[in-house]
């Protein structure tokens with residue numbers, strides 16, 4: 001899956017709708033300190049389903065919403081949309097079978113986040129899985145934060161293994177295993193209830 005465009009609206013310093021065209025080859029973002037380069041990378045991670053406010057350099061997730069300046073009022077929502085070239089049909093069948101896939105995440109104050117795939121409501125989990133299977137995703141080692149290299153050097157072996165697993169594209173399987181374990185546990189509970197009922201009837 002190739003990313004072709006990122007659109008930010010009310011996200012951090014990008015108060016007005018801003019498009020970042022991701023052309024073939026290498027895309028570089030240059031600018032003075034504090035102009036919003038890291039915010040762009042965070043927007044990419046956020047639309048792919050990031051749940052940790054700390055990874056967005058905020059105290060809570062609503063901190064990604066434009067907080068206002070001396071001349072402009074704060075916004076009530078932030079939205080990031082990622083346009084993906086799906087002409088090779090690499091997106092799972094649950095997503096629209098179209099050449100272009102638009103994933104949109106919007107956060108509204110006091111309401112929270114909602115996701116859409118080509119205008120259809122989808123769950124956060126579906127979006128996270130889509131990118132985890134594609135070996136990208138909010139935790140992808142392809143997205144390198146400032147200070148992340150030294151963090152990795154000092155990390156415990158378990159955390160380093162997680163990076164390798166993400167790069168190998170198997171982190172989606174861990175998520176599925178976790179869900180399967182939850183289902184198994186609830187089925188075991190149901191079976192216990194059935195045993196109770198049978199015992200009462202006997």
Ligand code: ATP
Nearest residue numbers: 012013033034035036037038039063064065066067
């Ligand atoms: P550097 O080169 O120093 O790393 P940068 O280009 O990566 O800088 P960012 O860290 O992406 O810049 O952007 C920081 C700017 O974003 C700051 O001016 C900060 O005030 C602004 N900013 C962050 N969050 C919000 C928000 N919720 N609302 C408005 N502005 C915000």
